[in-house]
Amino acid sequence: MWSNLPLFPARASTMAGHVDALYFFLVAMAAFFTTLIASLILFFALRYRKSRSPQATQIHGSTALELLWTGIPLGIVMIIFVWSSVIFFMQTRPPKGAMEIYCVAKQWMWKFQHPEGQREINELHVPAGRDVRMVMTSQDVIHSFYVPAFRIKADVLPGRYTSTWFHATVPGRYHLFCAEYCGTQHSGMVGEVVVMEPADYERWAAGGVDGSLASAGEKSFQQYGCSMCHRADAAGRGPNLTGVFGRAVLLDDGRTVTADESYVRESILNPGAKIVSGFKNIMPTFEGQLSEEEVIGLVAYVKALGNGTASLPALVSEPNSGTYPVAPKAESSAAKSDKTATPGAKPAPAPPAAKQ
Amino acid sequence: METASHSEAKTNYLNADYGIKSWLLTTDHKRIAILYLGSITAFFFLGGFFAMLIRLELLTPAGDLVLADTYNKLFTMHGVVMIFLFLIPSVPAVFGNFLVPMMIGAKDLAFPKLNLASWYIYMIGAGFILYAIVTGGLDTGWTFYTPYSTTYSNTNVISAALGVFITGFSSIFTGLNIIVTVHRMRAPGLTWRRLPLFIWAHYATSVIMVLGTPVLAITIVLVALERLFHFGIFDARLGGDPLLFQHLFWFYSHPAVYIMILPSMGVVSEVIACFSRKRVFGYDFIAMSSIAIAVLGFLVWAHHMYVAGISVYAAMIFSMLTFFVAIPSAVKVFNWMATLYRGSITFETPMLYVFAFIGLFTIGGLTGVFLGAVGIDLHVTDTYFVVAHFHYVMVGGGVTGFMCALHFWWPKMTGKMYPEPFARLSAVLVFIGFNLTFFPQFLLGYMGMPRRYHAYPPEFQVLNVLSTAGASILAAGFLMPMIYFAWSLRYGKDAGPNPYRAAGLEWMTASPPPTFNFDETPVVTWEAYNYDEIDAPDHGTQKGVEVAG
Numbered sequence: 001m002w003s004n005l006p007l008f009p010a011r012a013s014t015m016a017g018h019v020d021a022l023y024f025f026l027v028a029m030a031a032f033f034t035t036l037i038a039s040l041i042l043f044f045a046l047r048y049r050k051s052r053s054p055q056a057t058q059i060h061g062s063t064a065l066e067l068l069w070t071g072i073p074l075g076i077v078m079i080i081f082v083w084s085s086v087i088f089f090m091q092t093r094p095p096k097g098a099m100e101i102y103c104v105a106k107q108w109m110w111k112f113q114h115p116e117g118q119r120e121i122n123e124l125h126v127p128a129g130r131d132v133r134m135v136m137t138s139q140d141v142i143h144s145f146y147v148p149a150f151r152i153k154a155d156v157l158p159g160r161y162t163s164t165w166f167h168a169t170v171p172g173r174y175h176l177f178c179a180e181y182c183g184t185q186h187s188g189m190v191g192e193v194v195v196m197e198p199a200d201y202e203r204w205a206a207g208g209v210d211g212s213l214a215s216a217g218e219k220s221f222q223q224y225g226c227s228m229c230h231r232a233d234a235a236g237r238g239p240n241l242t243g244v245f246g247r248a249v250l251l252d253d254g255r256t257v258t259a260d261e262s263y264v265r266e267s268i269l270n271p272g273a274k275i276v277s278g279f280k281n282i283m284p285t286f287e288g289q290l291s292e293e294e295v296i297g298l299v300a301y302v303k304a305l306g307n308g309t310a311s312l313p314a315l316v317s318e319p320n321s322g323t324y325p326v327a328p329k330a331e332s333s334a335a336k337s338d339k340t341a342t343p344g345a346k347p348a349p350a351p352p353a354a355k356q
Numbered sequence: 357m358e359t360a361s362h363s364e365a366k367t368n369y370l371n372a373d374y375g376i377k378s379w380l381l382t383t384d385h386k387r388i389a390i391l392y393l394g395s396i397t398a399f400f401f402l403g404g405f406f407a408m409l410i411r412l413e414l415l416t417p418a419g420d421l422v423l424a425d426t427y428n429k430l431f432t433m434h435g436v437v438m439i440f441l442f443l444i445p446s447v448p449a450v451f452g453n454f455l456v457p458m459m460i461g462a463k464d465l466a467f468p469k470l471n472l473a474s475w476y477i478y479m480i481g482a483g484f485i486l487y488a489i490v491t492g493g494l495d496t497g498w499t500f501y502t503p504y505s506t507t508y509s510n511t512n513v514i515s516a517a518l519g520v521f522i523t524g525f526s527s528i529f530t531g532l533n534i535i536v537t538v539h540r541m542r543a544p545g546l547t548w549r550r551l552p553l554f555i556w557a558h559y560a561t562s563v564i565m566v567l568g569t570p571v572l573a574i575t576i577v578l579v580a581l582e583r584l585f586h587f588g589i590f591d592a593r594l595g596g597d598p599l600l601f602q603h604l605f606w607f608y609s610h611p612a613v614y615i616m617i618l619p620s621m622g623v624v625s626e627v628i629a630c631f632s633r634k635r636v637f638g639y640d641f642i643a644m645s646s647i648a649i650a651v652l653g654f655l656v657w658a659h660h661m662y663v664a665g666i667s668v669y670a671a672m673i674f675s676m677l678t679f680f681v682a683i684p685s686a687v688k689v690f691n692w693m694a695t696l697y698r699g700s701i702t703f704e705t706p707m708l709y710v711f712a713f714i715g716l717f718t719i720g721g722l723t724g725v726f727l728g729a730v731g732i733d734l735h736v737t738d739t740y741f742v743v744a745h746f747h748y749v750m751v752g753g754g755v756t757g758f759m760c761a762l763h764f765w766w767p768k769m770t771g772k773m774y775p776e777p778f779a780r781l782s783a784v785l786v787f788i789g790f791n792l793t794f795f796p797q798f799l800l801g802y803m804g805m806p807r808r809y810h811a812y813p814p815e816f817q818v819l820n821v822l823s824t825a826g827a828s829i830l831a832a833g834f835l836m837p838m839i840y841f842a843w844s845l846r847y848g849k850d851a852g853p854n855p856y857r858a859a860g861l862e863w864m865t866a867s868p869p870p871t872f873n874f875d876e877t878p879v880v881t882w883e884a885y886n887y888d889e890i891d892a893p894d895h896g897t898q899k900g901v902e903v904a905g
Contacts, residue, residue: 154663
């Protein structure tokens, strides 16, 4: 009902109802106290104006009243605290099994990569009725991913991954804004989230791509010579990456970290930061060598290695055999054909019309 | 004691000495307050000019009045000028300077030369900021977020940041001066619990200034090191952490909000007591709530960062502390309200500003509760909801309190009365114009319009037009006092020492006061706000109190 009002944002995710419910409670609370205070002030000001009340009655104060108007607001804000924290937990904890879409923000555009391999700019196609988790990073300054209709927002930072999630409910087109000031074209860093019926989304996602994000990562994995050391057998100079993602990793300084997206990213770009127990700090840094998209592909590949949907490649050349990095010849042509295929990935089937 | 009622021929701080040098080299706290008043008024109108250009640009959805870069510079310079050059020094450096010694029966502040130095430092800092503005401007937002400010912005970050760095020292000096003065220079008999609440508010403000401002200074130095020498502090590509900047920045800048609002709360306590002819209800609770705000204000900075990438549990703890800091402000509002009860109320201009303050600050405070709630903040942070909220607090609270003080103490500072009908009209215009400007922005924010947008989707236009219309009324409301205050200097009625029959030592001396404030050091035997004694029918014997007319 509210989505028909011009003064209220569309409600298109499961989160919107929760946020709006608390918002209405807060509006009611604020309206009550504003009215209470304003009407008491008006009443006192008129009732005790000088012509009706020529002599003031001195009153020092009342501890009972002070306790009352300290205690009642305190009780109310603690209710709000608990309520809003419950919502916050829902907002920040994506359900297991959410589909993951990667996002690279830069001045002044949004780039998205779908698990199936689709890439898009300033437009994000998502299915209704599914949990979608955004894994996001920035190529330059801080941006913020904001979809008012979903009532979610998360800053997108350079040098790390942040995430947010949503479960879209109503197919349609919704605003996507950059909410953190990011320079000249900040107000032009906008796009649209296109929520589609699941079947339409499947069709869209399958159209015109020849490889998933993880398979693009697998190509990079070979192209940059990662497979020389990260081998499936025990002879590799780097850790075997099969099954690592999502598990606890023991480091050589005795700490344990969980292998999440940020850890994998850091281990690619700055391998010396956290050394896996039993291995030497011999991996070169890839900071500045890889684009954020390539890093995301590699992360997706390592993730696929973790849940068994991909395996480490068979070696195509001997380790220590020559210059580094080694780009296997058989793969470079495949990489080329991938690149030529990518532009074709852009056009999408017409999304369903917005239901507003 | 010599009566001060016929002060025409008497020497006062304004006519004690003449010439530009007597002003630029003065160590009289009252003259320094006037120097500050002149400077911050100029910057208020400069900041207001930027605001008007912003509102005109936002009249239409397309970015068609100014270029995107120009727009970004306008909102940045509006913020920098209004916050660092107007709001932070506004009430403390003008009215704190003028009134703290007078309210406690002292001849001057504890360190008069430091006081003059603080004005010079402020002006030098302001000079750097003006230099940054006229040589191309600054486009980082007043928040200077990294790595944009350190690596990506092509504007005058260094000179503007240096200006902010330097003005910081002026507020440290002012704060230090007020703290020492309140501790050491109270008149005989003026115990802590007899102090006007204005003094309590300024004491709490000064503590924040002295403790918080150095953190801002350090942060600015780090920004400069990274921008000039590429030290990796905040930029992830250099191995830094962009969130570190936000922690450091808000550690100062959240308490700075209380620097802008607490002194105005002190003003409200003085004025509401005077025009209700009553003691302030719950004196102890209002005094302690100022201290509580100063302490808790330092523990809530990360509520600016719920969506910035801090941990879930950190966000929750800061959320809870944020709700705690709402309570002392609520206590103040309820006590002011109770002060009206069974008073004998009149509606002079300062009192109208008190009503405006309470109304606007209540809305500002309550919408702060919205933003403290993490679940709501995720949706509305960085939107116009936040813009509306902090304008309700800083303009609806801070500036309204400043205007209230300016009208209430103008007769004391100048010896002249302003024309009451015009002043009342301007107070009403400010209230109406303010609400029309900023209330629509709450709705825009919940609809999702992000802040700092040069162009915006067309569905937001109606509310933006309302907002711009309101801003025009607000501008008229703020320009009017310039005219009638100037007029009053020449044509205003003589005020006499105490035109409002107000309580407080500052009213027990001539208007304008003599250079050393009191001919004789007062001895205080009464509590603050002794309106029962002042209004008693057999009154007239009490020392120093003049009945107007």
